[in-house]
Amino acid sequence: MQEERLDLLNLREFDEEAYKKESEELLEMRMLTAETATFARTEGGFLSLKVGDKEYKRVRVYLTFPLTNPEEYISIREATEKAKEIGMVESLSVLPANQQEMLREQIRLRYFMPEIRKVMELKEEYGYAYWYVETTYGVCRFTTHMSNDAVVTLGESRLLVTDIDGNRYEIPDFYALTVQERKRLDLFL
Amino acid sequence: MKLPESFYEAVKEYQIGPGDILAGAVADFDREYRFADTVVALTRDKLLIAAYPYREKQEYKLGGYGGIAPDMTLAGKPALAIYPLEKVESLKVLRQIGTGVLMGEIEGTERFLCQFSNTKQGYFHKLEEILRKVKAGEDIQEKDLDVEHNRKACPKCGMLYPDQERQICPKCMDKRSILLRVMSYFKPYKLQLALMVLCYLGTVALNLAWPYLSGTALYDKVLSKDEDFVAFLGLPAGSFLAALTMLVIAMIVAKGIGQLFGILQGVMTAKVAPRVVGTIKSQVFDSMGRLSISFFTKRQTGGLMTRVCDDAGEISNFFIDGIPYFFINSLTLVVTVIIMFALNPLLALSSVILMPLLVVMSYRMLPHLWHFYGKRHRANRRLNSQVNENLTGARVVKAFGREEQEIRRFGRNNGKVRDSEMDLARYDNRFYALYYSVEDTVSFLVWAVGGAIMISGFSRSAGETISLGMLLTFSGYVGQMKGPLEFMSRIVRWYTNCMNSAQRIFEIIDATPEIREAKDPYRPGALKGEIELKNVTFGYEPHKPILKEISFHVNSGEVFGIVGRSGSGKSTLVNLISRLYDPEEGEVLVDGINVKQYGFRELRRNVAMVSQETYIFMGTVAENIAYARPDATRKEILSAAIQASAHDFICKMPEGYDTMLGSSGRSLSGGEKQRISIARAILADPKILILDEATSAVDTETELAIQQSLERLEKGRTVISIAHRLSTLRNAKRLIVLDEGRITESGTHEELMEKKGTYYKLNELQTKALAMRGLE
Incomplete structure (x- = not known):
């Protein structure tokens, strides 16, 4: 065993340069600007990206601060399983208007989250809470667990609700709800 | 798999019958993210996509309401797209955060087909798999179509159990059975409970007798030198001092017996409550030991146990204090009112006339008060967790020199505690000031009406004047009603809290582990270790x-x-x-x-x-x-x-x-x-x-x-x-x-x-x- 080990110190076959380059790339912050990158809508309704002479057929758009800063530092990633980062867009405003719109569309797709405007009914039964609410997208019913992580408080008064299937809803301002509604939500707070 | 009728109607003209459809799924969003249905279905050689128009004011069902309802009424005619399968290379579900997208690779182009909530995700994953199998020429088996793979549903209403570890349908749950079930924990202590009830009854009787003794008996009979009363006591005429002594002794004895009842009841409570709490807790812990790891990873374990411990106490308190007091207080109220009306209807009427107001007030205002209590609790918790954080993370705080910032953060949180404390005090004062003034009004009313009757020498009831003792007795009864009334306004919340606690406890006791030992397990002596x-x-x-x-x-x-x-x-x-x-x-x-x-x-x-x-x-x-x-x-x-x-x-x-x-x-x-x-x-x-x-x-x-x-x-x-x-x-x-x-x-x-x-x-x-x- 020990002798084989020594053998491995023979490094001729190991491309150190390539490795160094790879790891440096990993540590670098690459910014995409209107000059270096062009986004386009694909025929199938997705988003493609051209950076220099490299073309990505389909890319994913991740927000780095989805809850507090949805317009800046947007991470563009490959559509593969590993979702390797291609680069970041420092701010949507650096891109041409039509491309901004394309990115916003992708962001909406990924971070879709109805806002709850009204809590008509909230019933707790045997470890589950049954919600009947009005959202920005319509009236809906859903179920959440009764644990604390079903409703998470963000900052002072913002609430994030996750139902048992992983659908997410937002209550932008708890104190903007009526006293009755807040009373119903008391269950979770 | 059942799809909506209107979909079958729509595809009929393309010579596709319900029997041709291998699998289908319904997406619930349109591209404007509104709730609108899109049916995606597969036949042996076609991919069908029917997009229904968006309708307003439709009530949508998300988390926990999965499944395709066959009777789902889809309005309007869908826009139908049909792709021959030889052109469709694959279907793929692209997971987003709160939604999913179905992507189809059609003639070399990746196409956005539809999007859906996470509730529908499972159906589309199946669709993806089935297409892969059809393409590969593999057989499609019953289990491939089964989205509720291994998941059990409630036999009563057919809804999937939201939590497979706990096969209880929250909808068909019988709430009363919880109450009965909790009661069963008290069964072994019948004797003690009977004694307790006896004590409670005794207390009620004494409570009822007290105003009479200290009012009517003392003032009207003894102090106003009522000869009949002396004769009633079997004493020689005119010996009022002896009557007074007897009355005082009777009063002392009554108080003494009351104390005795109190002590006895305390002893019984001390005997029963800790045992019941202990039984519940050990059952919960037993059950937790049985459960598989996933039960704990899904929940916050630390919080779980403390909550369970508190819950056990809550249940026991309610059953030991809540339920008996509920009966005692109802009994006291009813009997007091009856006695009052029997003694003097007019005075009785003036004492109970404002009582409903008290009930309404506490019913309406107490929830607000609880809200403020909750707020204070949250603020306190935040403050405590910050203090905790700073103590455990003291090294980091110091190393980065952030003391100032932490002090400011503490100041902010502390301020919130102060504000919530003040809010609470303000509302608290308002509520109790109002509450007590109504209560006092009742007392004043009794005094005023009673006084007026005394002075005018008029009483509708028996045509006789009200005596001072009678008035004192009444005022005693009015005072005695305050406690039970306050209790009644609290009991509803107490009851729901207790039932919720019980639910949480049974949730754990009843949970069936996802990983179960085989019925007839293989028990080898030694393993080889392969x-x-x-x-x-x-x-x-x-x-x-x-x-x-x-x-x-x-x-x-x-x-x-x-x-x-x-x-x-x-x-x-x-x-x-x-x-x-x-x-x-x-x-x-x-x-x-x-x-x-x-x-x-x-x-x-x-x-x-x-x-x-x-x-x-x-x-x-x-x-x-x-x-x-x-x-x-x-x-x-x-x-x-x-x-x-x-x-x-x-x-x-x-x-x-x-x-x-x-x-x-x-x-x-x-x-x-x-x-x-x-x-x-x-x-x-x-x-x-x-x-x-x-x-x-x-x-x-x-x-x-x-x-x-x-x-x-x-x-x-x-x-x-x-x-x-x-x-x-x-x-x-x-x-x-x-x-x-x-x-x-x-x-x-x-x-x-x-x-x-x-x-x-x-x-x-x-x-x-x-x-x-x-x-x-």
Whole structure:
């Protein structure tokens, strides 16, 4: 065993340069600007990206601060399983208007989250809470667990609700709800 | 699979009947993110997509309301798209955060087909799979179409149990049965309970007699020198002093008996309550022990237990104090009112006329008060957790010089506590001021009406004047009604709280473990230690596989290495061997037998794990080492500790092997904990040993020492060893490399080096790093 080990110190076959380059790339912050990158809508309704002479057929758009800063530092990633980062867009405003719109569309797709405007009914039964609410997208019913992580408080008064299937809803301002509604939500707070 | 009628109607004109449809799913959003339905269905040769227009004011059902309702009324005619399957290469579900997108590769173009909520995700995953099977020419079986794969539904209403660990349908749950069930905990204490009821009844009787004794009897009979009363007492005429003495004695006796009842009831409560609470708690803990790991990972375990403990107390309190007092108070109220009306209807009327107002007031205002209490509680909790954070993180705060900021943050949180405290006090004052003024009004009303009657000498009831004693008696009764009334306004909330507590407790007691021991388990005497995984796919959440189609075989007595970057599923993989989880697909075999067939005891006694998460229980060092074998002798413990290189540091501690560890005891460093857990595994003497980064927290020198002891330990056992440092794996005969949940490489060290893949790269990097250091 020990002798084989020594053998491995023979490094001729190991491309150190390539490795160094790879790891440096990993540590670098690459910014995409209107000059270096062009986004386009694909025929199938997705988003493609051209950076220099490299073309990505389909890319994913991740927000780095989805809850507090949805317009800046947007991470563009490959559509593969590993979702390797291609680069970041420092701010949507650096891109041409039509491309901004394309990115916003992708962001909406990924971070879709109805806002709850009204809590008509909230019933707790045997470890589950049954919600009947009005959202920005319509009236809906859903179920959440009764644990604390079903409703998470963000900052002072913002609430994030996750139902048992992983659908997410937002209550932008708890104190903007009526006293009755807040009373119903008391269950979770 | 049932799809909406209107969809079948729409596809009829294309000569597609319901029988042609293999599978289908309904998406619930349109591209404007509004709730609108899109039906996607597969036939043998076509992909059908029917997009229904969006309708307003439709009520949508998301989380927990999964499934396709066949009677779903879809308005309007759908826009239908039909793709022949030879043009569709694949379907793919692209997971978003809160939604999913169905993408189709159609004639080389990736197309956005529809999007849906996470509730529908499972159906589309099935669709994806079925298309793959159709394309590959594989048979489609019943189980492929079954989205509710292995999930059980409520027999009454057909709804899927939201939590498979707890097969109780929240909708069909009978609330009354909870009450009855809780009552059953009190059954063994019938005698004590009967005594308690007796005490309560006695108290009620005394309470009712008291105003009469201190009012009418004292003032009207004795002080106003009523001869009839003296005669009634059997005393010679005119001996009012004797009557007074008797009355006073009677009053003292009444008070004394009242006290006695109180004491007796207290004693009974002290006897029954802790026992009931104890029974409930131990049942909960028993049940928690039975449950599989996933139950705990889904919930916050720490909070769970404290909550359960509080809940048990809450239930017992309600049943000991709440229910009896409810009856006593109702009885007191009713009887008081009856007596009052019997004594003087007009006065009675003036005393009860405002009572409904009190009830309404407390019913309406108390919830607000609770709201303020809740707010204060939250503010306090935030403040406490900050203080806690600052105490435990004091080093970081100081190191970064953020004291000022933390002080300001404390100031802010403290301010919130102050504000909420003030809000509460303000509302509290308002509520009680109002409440008591109504109460006082009632008293004044009684005095005013009574006084007026006395002065005018008029009373409707019997045409006689009201006496002072009667007035005092009434005022006593009015005072006595306050308590029960207040109680009544609280009882509803108390009851719901108690039922919720009971629910939470039964939730745990009734939970059926996801992983159950086989009915007739295989109990072998000794294991050979051969391990095989066949096409194992597993994920903690549905549709998010962590391990994908893993297959490998480990011979008995072999050392097997698993390499892979963090998050590649290494630890998850070994959890399947000791059956902490069951694979979604495929099987795990030990000695050629599925682990599901083994008895838990046999399997787990033969599989020991030293993991990166070390856990030290409250107890001495020796007890911790002998955790798996409490009957081990001192010599065995010492020998295990020596083999794990733990002996030295243990000896250096003042109390040696008797040192108390755990919450209040001495705290150990990461490396020390790890060595204790290695000693624990050595002592357990398992046939299969799993080393999951067993030496990651110790320094290189100690690692070498432990490595040696592990090598000795490895003899005659099957060892699965997981490590970042390849040097840890030098004894491994064969290795696999995991990446993103798949085996990407496997073979002996030499074979893997030859492949020049990930393993080669890792190896080069690590030896290189060592070599570079050597040069400096």
